[in-house]
Amino acid sequence: MDTISPLQATKPAPNMPVNASRRPGEPSRFVHNTWYVAMFSSDLERGQMVHRTILNEPVVFYRKEDGGVAAMIDRCSHRFAPLSMGKLLPGDRVQCIYHGLEFGADGQCVKNPHGKGTIPPPLHLRSFPVVERHTLIWIWMGDKKADPATIPDYSCLDNRPALHVTRPGYLNVAAHYELVVDNLLDLSHISYVHVGILGNADTANADIGVDQKGDVVAVSRISKNAETPGILKMMSPAGFERGDQWNTISWYPPSNMILEFGASKPGEPKEKGTGYFAIHLLTPETERSTHYHYTAARWNVLTDDEQNAKIRDKIYEMRTFAFAEQDVPVIEAQQICMDQPEKPLRPALLSIDAGPIAYRKVLDRLLSEEG
Ligand code: FES
Numbered sequence: 001m002d003t004i005s006p007l008q009a010t011k012p013a014p015n016m017p018v019n020a021s022r023r024p025g026e027p028s029r030f031v032h033n034t035w036y037v038a039m040f041s042s043d044l045e046r047g048q049m050v051h052r053t054i055l056n057e058p059v060v061f062y063r064k065e066d067g068g069v070a071a072m073i074d075r076c077s078h079r080f081a082p083l084s085m086g087k088l089l090p091g092d093r094v095q096c097i098y099h100g101l102e103f104g105a106d107g108q109c110v111k112n113p114h115g116k117g118t119i120p121p122p123l124h125l126r127s128f129p130v131v132e133r134h135t136l137i138w139i140w141m142g143d144k145k146a147d148p149a150t151i152p153d154y155s156c157l158d159n160r161p162a163l164h165v166t167r168p169g170y171l172n173v174a175a176h177y178e179l180v181v182d183n184l185l186d187l188s189h190i191s192y193v194h195v196g197i198l199g200n201a202d203t204a205n206a207d208i209g210v211d212q213k214g215d216v217v218a219v220s221r222i223s224k225n226a227e228t229p230g231i232l233k234m235m236s237p238a239g240f241e242r243g244d245q246w247n248t249i250s251w252y253p254p255s256n257m258i259l260e261f262g263a264s265k266p267g268e269p270k271e272k273g274t275g276y277f278a279i280h281l282l283t284p285e286t287e288r289s290t291h292y293h294y295t296a297a298r299w300n301v302l303t304d305d306e307q308n309a310k311i312r313d314k315i316y317e318m319r320t321f322a323f324a325e326q327d328v329p330v331i332e333a334q335q336i337c338m339d340q341p342e343k344p345l346r347p348a349l350l351s352i353d354a355g356p357i358a359y360r361k362v363l364d365r366l367l368s369e370e371g
């Protein structure tokens with residue numbers, strides 16, 4: 001039974017010139033002393049070197065012989081060739097492809113094959129604290145001491161049956177990370193941009209609430225006795241056509257989110273329903289591009305494994321379609337529109353912007369604390 005409406009892509013954006021960097025004088029809005037997701041654990045195999053640009057810094061990642069992850073600047077101190085083009089050597093060392101300098105996992109230069117082999121301090125490279133947790137590789141880009149206790153709780157991904165978690169998804173979005181956070185914390189767009197698959201006209205008038213605990217901002221939208229979106233119909237063996245639905249998205253500063261999405265039969269408690277945790281992990285690449293990692297983990301699974309395999313793939317396909325073909329074209333076009341005028345624009349806000357306003361206040365404070 002396929003209960004999903006036909007997928008409707010966002011219509012293409014007008015052909016507009018792209019501005020790849022921030023405007024002159026525009027302040028950087030990166031928080032450095034925090035954890036960012038560099039990639040999924042499964043993205044980094046032994047023997048590989050993987051490059052990621054994070055907060056405008058080139059970083060190379062590789063697995064050490066003990067299986068742990070090393071991360072250092074992906075730019076040789078000699079003539080600036082990327083180390084990720086070089087070779088991994090025994091002893092967790094990296095050899096530069098260009099003139100053979102060798103570096104340890106802590107970024108220290110350990111061998112200069114030229115002249116007398118001296119190693120002056122400028123040859124050493126910066127390395128970064130890395131923690132592997134919740135099937136993700138986290139990196140700390142700041143200069144303050146990294147505290148792994150502050151990594152957000154994504155334990156819903158730990159030790160889950162394979163059929164209950166969708167495969168890792170990744171998109172590179174040509175926009176500032178705050179525009180992607182705005183999009184995710186604005187649940188009202190679901191009824192318009194994702195009509196049919198994640199929302200519909202019944203959910204457009206749902207009440208939206210904003211709640212803040214410490215620095216974590218949560219935006220909720222509850223719809224009572226509304227038409228059940230297609231994906232949730234598939235996840236219920238009873239296949240209820242109408243239900244009570246809830247979406248609660250929590251933002252962990254500066255750019256990681258988790259959405260609890262689900263439905264139950266009208267009037268039944270939430271615990272009797274079903275749904276999934278939708279994981280959204282944003283990491284600024286540059287001022288105009290964002291790494292977007294995503295996956296989803298189901299909760300209170302009510303269907304059998306044959307159906308679970310189909311649902312797992314369907315959730316992945318639908319979410320990938322929703323982000324890549326519906327959200328991202330709007331966000332990237334929005335970025336271009338914002339970059340066209342000489343002066344920064346100020347949005348004319350609506351009541352639905354309460355979530356984005358709340359998280360920006362926290363973000364502004366964290367940015368000013370970093371100076
Ligand atoms: S650029 Fe790396 S050794 Fe010369």
Ligand SMILES: [Fe+2]
Nearest residue numbers: 189193194327
């Ligand atoms: Fe969306």
